[in-house]
Amino acid sequence: xxxxxxxxxxxxxxxxxxxxxxxxxxxxxxxxxxxxxxxxxxxxxxxxxxxxxxxxxxxxxxxxxxxxxxxxxxxxxxxxxxxxxxxxxxxxxxxxxxxxxxxxxxxxxxxxxxxxxxxxxxxxxxxxxxxxxxxxxxxxxxxxxxxxxxxxxxxxxxxxxxxxxxxxxxxxxxxxxxxxxxxxxxxxxxxxxxxxxxxxxxxxxxxx
Amino acid sequence: xxxxxxxxxxxxxxxxxxxxxxxxxxxxxxxxxxxxxxxxxxxxxxxxxxxxxxxxxxxxxxxxxxxxxxxxxxxxxxxxxxxxxxxxxxxxxxxxxxxxxxxxxxxxxxxxxxxxxxxxxxxxxxxxxxxxxxxxxxxxxxxxxxxxxxxxxxxxxxxxxxxxxxxxxxxxxxxxxxxxxxxxxxxxxxxxxxxxxxxxxxxxxxxx
DNA sequence: TAGTTATGTTCTCTTTTTGTTCTCTTTTTG
DNA sequence: CAAAAAGAGAACAAAAAGAGAACATAACTA
Numbered sequence: 312x313x314x315x316x317x318x319x320x321x322x323x324x325x326x327x328x329x330x331x332x333x334x335x336x337x338x339x340x341x342x343x344x345x346x347x348x349x350x351x352x353x354x355x356x357x358x359x360x361x362x363x364x365x366x367x368x369x370x371x372x373x374x375x376x377x378x379x380x381x382x383x384x385x386x387x388x389x390x391x392x393x394x395x396x397x398x399x400x401x402x403x404x405x406x407x408x409x410x411x412x413x414x415x416x417x418x419x420x421x422x423x424x425x426x427x428x429x430x431x432x433x434x435x436x437x438x439x440x441x442x443x444x445x446x447x448x449x450x451x452x453x454x455x456x457x458x459x460x461x462x463x464x465x466x467x468x469x470x471x472x473x474x475x476x477x478x479x480x481x482x483x484x485x486x487x488x489x490x491x492x493x494x495x496x497x498x499x500x501x502x503x504x505x506x507x508x509x510x511x512x513x514x515x516x517x518x519x
Numbered sequence: 520x521x522x523x524x525x526x527x528x529x530x531x532x533x534x535x536x537x538x539x540x541x542x543x544x545x546x547x548x549x550x551x552x553x554x555x556x557x558x559x560x561x562x563x564x565x566x567x568x569x570x571x572x573x574x575x576x577x578x579x580x581x582x583x584x585x586x587x588x589x590x591x592x593x594x595x596x597x598x599x600x601x602x603x604x605x606x607x608x609x610x611x612x613x614x615x616x617x618x619x620x621x622x623x624x625x626x627x628x629x630x631x632x633x634x635x636x637x638x639x640x641x642x643x644x645x646x647x648x649x650x651x652x653x654x655x656x657x658x659x660x661x662x663x664x665x666x667x668x669x670x671x672x673x674x675x676x677x678x679x680x681x682x683x684x685x686x687x688x689x690x691x692x693x694x695x696x697x698x699x700x701x702x703x704x705x706x707x708x709x710x711x712x713x714x715x716x717x718x719x720x721x722x723x724x725x726x727x
Numbered sequence: 728t729a730g731t732t733a734t735g736t737t738c739t740c741t742t743t744t745t746g747t748t749c750t751c752t753t754t755t756t757g
Numbered sequence: 758c759a760a761a762a763a764g765a766g767a768a769c770a771a772a773a774a775g776a777g778a779a780c781a782t783a784a785c786t787a
Contacts, residue, residue: 316761316763318763334529335528335529339746348764350766351746352747352748352749352765352766352767353766416628417626418625419721421721422721422723442650462724510723511723511725513629513719514719514720514721515630515718516717517718524772525773546733558776559734561777563736564773564774730785730787731785731786732783733785734781736780740776740778741774742774744772746771748767749767749769750766752763752765752766753764753765754764757758757759
């Protein structure tokens with residue numbers, strides 16, 4: 312797998328990253344066009360190298376034609392590119408209950424960012440008026456700072472994790488629920504550690 | 520099931536994605552026309568391959584011919600296992616604005632069902648109190664019936680599509696918004712056609 | 728009832744697509 | 758510079774796709 316030339320690596324990466332752009336497994340001609348190459352024969356040599364490396368399905372016995380990634384190559388891609396780790400649940404008042412076996416969830420592109428993200432399941436009703444319900448999944452971008460008005464995962468006193476609106480000033484931090492029955496809490500900056508910022512949310516209506 | 524040629528798969532995808540456009544299961548000639556083909560005999564070969572693959576029901580034996588999809592076909596053959604077709608936007612007061620080039624969105628398993636589903640983007644605030652906001656994506660299970668209390672995609676008078684809670688009795692149908700500023704509408708059963716039921720919802724906090 | 732139409736089925740023939748193999752040229756790299 | 762890598766492009770064979778004619782038969786029509 313390491314004896315690929317730079318160009319072969321490049322072509323494989325392109326294939327891996329743009330595979331869904333093709334409605335069907337691309338033919339040599341289609342890939343040529345997508346890569347801006349003019350010669351099918353030249354591309355053929357590279358694809359043969361990728362087949363030898365086990366990254367691409369061999370053509371022989373491949374009746375439908377087209378270049379297909381190996382199951383292996385696809386899995387690797389799915390695990391890191393398409394899916395996000397499902398870390399656990401976040402309940403108001405308790406630290407994040409981490410899962411031992413990290414699962415991965417497929418998440419639509421539009422709900423992700425280009426920075427590292429993970430998924431949490433919400434427990435509690437502290438954000439209902441922001442449209443985040445008990446049982447929803449939230450996609451969190453991992454970072455330690457936030458703008459005022461963003462919804463953040465905050466760790467309070469190194470022990471309680473919670474999902475709230477944040478308002479920061481020089482001497483204090485406000486964590487504001489979206490629920491008329493609850494009140495905002497005020498902390499000193501050193502009591503609150505931002506663990507991530509909400510960038511996406513998902514809900515299932517089936518499970519009851 | 521995988522030994523389809525590219526064209527065969529293309530034709531199957533077309534059939535699956537446009538099946539509702541045909542009033543009756545399409546004949547070979549009708550499908551020819553829809554596909555822009557000139558020869559019935561050529562299409563026949565492809566359909567035979569789809570029948571052999573178990574994706575399509577044979578047309579003989581039935582009083583009225585026509586090509587119908589097998590039940591299994593719908594669910595098993597998405598462009599990508601994890602993806603659902605993104606059909607368009609749904610706004611209160613207008614029919615679903617269909618997209619020409621159907622995109623597919625990766626969707627987590629937990630938001631899907633084993634029946635055919637598609638994705639719509641919500642326009643308008645009629646469901647805010649149910650936690651469904653303007654711009655959210657909703658996952659719809661395609662079916663023509665619903666239980667009372669479910670959130671449905673309803674086509675009113677064959678012209679307006681809308682997302683609402685439904686309450687049905689023998690002689691009338693109520694479509695109820697989740698917004699205190701709006702009122703429920705009452706219809707006769709024949710005025711309302713259920714096009715699907717809400718089973719999932721997604722929101723991005725980035726793009727605005 | 729006889730004829731017309733719609734629809735599925737079977738052919739043959741042609742065209743297009745696609746993988747494959749060459750040879751030659753250009754570019755990159757140590 | 759020399760070797761390796763990349764590319765262009767021609768040529769070829771097999772597979773796939775398509776056109777179109779011909780036929781069968783069931784349903785419908787005048």
